[in-house]
Amino acid sequence: MDAARRQEPTTVTVTGAGGQIGYALLFRIAAGAMLGPDRPVRLRLLEIPQGVKAAEGAALELQDCAFDLLAGVEVTDDARTAFNGANIAMLVGARPRSAGMERADLLAANAGIFGPQGAAIGAVAADDVRVLVVGNPANTNALIAAASAPDVPADRFAALTRLDHDRATAQLAQATDAAASGIRGVTIWGNHSASQFPDVDHATVAGRAARDVLAERLGGADAAAKWLDEVYVPRVAGRGAEIISVRGSSSAASAANAAIAHIRDSVLGTGDGWTSAAVLSRGEYGVQEGLYSSFPVTSDGSGYRIVEGLDLDERARRRIDASVAELVAERDAVRALGAL
Numbered sequence: 001m002d003a004a005r006r007q008e009p010t011t012v013t014v015t016g017a018g019g020q021i022g023y024a025l026l027f028r029i030a031a032g033a034m035l036g037p038d039r040p041v042r043l044r045l046l047e048i049p050q051g052v053k054a055a056e057g058a059a060l061e062l063q064d065c066a067f068d069l070l071a072g073v074e075v076t077d078d079a080r081t082a083f084n085g086a087n088i089a090m091l092v093g094a095r096p097r098s099a100g101m102e103r104a105d106l107l108a109a110n111a112g113i114f115g116p117q118g119a120a121i122g123a124v125a126a127d128d129v130r131v132l133v134v135g136n137p138a139n140t141n142a143l144i145a146a147a148s149a150p151d152v153p154a155d156r157f158a159a160l161t162r163l164d165h166d167r168a169t170a171q172l173a174q175a176t177d178a179a180a181s182g183i184r185g186v187t188i189w190g191n192h193s194a195s196q197f198p199d200v201d202h203a204t205v206a207g208r209a210a211r212d213v214l215a216e217r218l219g220g221a222d223a224a225a226k227w228l229d230e231v232y233v234p235r236v237a238g239r240g241a242e243i244i245s246v247r248g249s250s251s252a253a254s255a256a257n258a259a260i261a262h263i264r265d266s267v268l269g270t271g272d273g274w275t276s277a278a279v280l281s282r283g284e285y286g287v288q289e290g291l292y293s294s295f296p297v298t299s300d301g302s303g304y305r306i307v308e309g310l311d312l313d314e315r316a317r318r319r320i321d322a323s324v325a326e327l328v329a330e331r332d333a334v335r336a337l338g339a340l
């Protein structure tokens, strides 16, 4: 028996498993891309009744891959069954915005999903459960899920801004003709929405300050600042909408890739760099306590911690405050609905 088979499988629950992101996620998890090549996984796929067939189809295909690391797949439409003993919960399934739906309607519909799922996690998940919320509005859904699981430490919940982080890295690499692997220290602050602040002020390109490299290429510091404000920030923050308009539906494979990277780095560690995730604020950088806001984060394998002590100039402060104000408004709206 090899080492992988001797380990107890990690139970990974994926909600919305019959959807687009689910289909791009499951096979890579089963292949070891998320938890490493030595860790067997047991997959639990949660769907609503209308989505169960699609998830069952994915389960059949998973079986057909004969993955060495896959210890089993179960499909269910019952949240308690899905989260029973879950070590990792990836909350992807959400109610999308449909025609005529106001923002408050979307928040209400998703509160009706993430409240009960959070409660089920609190009731039946493993003691070491870590939760990643992908379904939008991701930050506020994470807040609702965490509030519904008061016995699970609130810092075990996070929302996905790794996709924004990777987009910000890729756009900076493209603008500087550098390899993405040579970009370090990009940060996404705030909400996973158009108000987010993709920040390169502490970033480096092949070891040099990103702002210096941009100034050299664009003809000075002022031109670099203008490009950052007028091109870079809106391009990264608007990338989700751009994908929807070009592809006809929202990002799926890149979102799945980012979700895998988020969990992988949380569990296996970030090494000597940092990444971005929407995690619980305890007041760091003046972000109101209790919100799930995106920060620069590291992990030694035990979960994400916020990188503290970075200097923020007036521009950064203003942009972060604007995005956090949106998070406060979302929180107040779900509070008014009785979801918190």
Ligand code: NAD
Residues within 6 Å of the ligand: 015, 016, 017, 018, 019, 020, 021, 022, 046, 047, 048, 050, 051, 054, 092, 093, 094, 095, 096, 113, 133, 134, 135, 136, 137, 138, 160, 161, 163, 164, 192, 250, 251, 252, 255
């Ligand atoms: P999709 O519509 O293809 O799939 C969603 C699936 O969730 C469907 O199969 C649906 O049946 C299921 N579902 C709905 N309610 C559920 C519930 N209560 N329990 C379990 N399953 C449920 O959508 P998708 O493309 O996979 O995207 C999923 C979500 O991820 C959307 O909210 C999308 O906006 C969001 N998203 C977030 C990011 C990010 O970076 N945070 C990136 C891309 C997409």
Ligand code: LMR
Residues within 6 Å of the ligand: 136, 163, 239, 240, 241, 243, 250, 251, 255
């Ligand atoms: C994304 O960032 O691709 C998704 O959250 C979709 C969206 O609505 O932007």
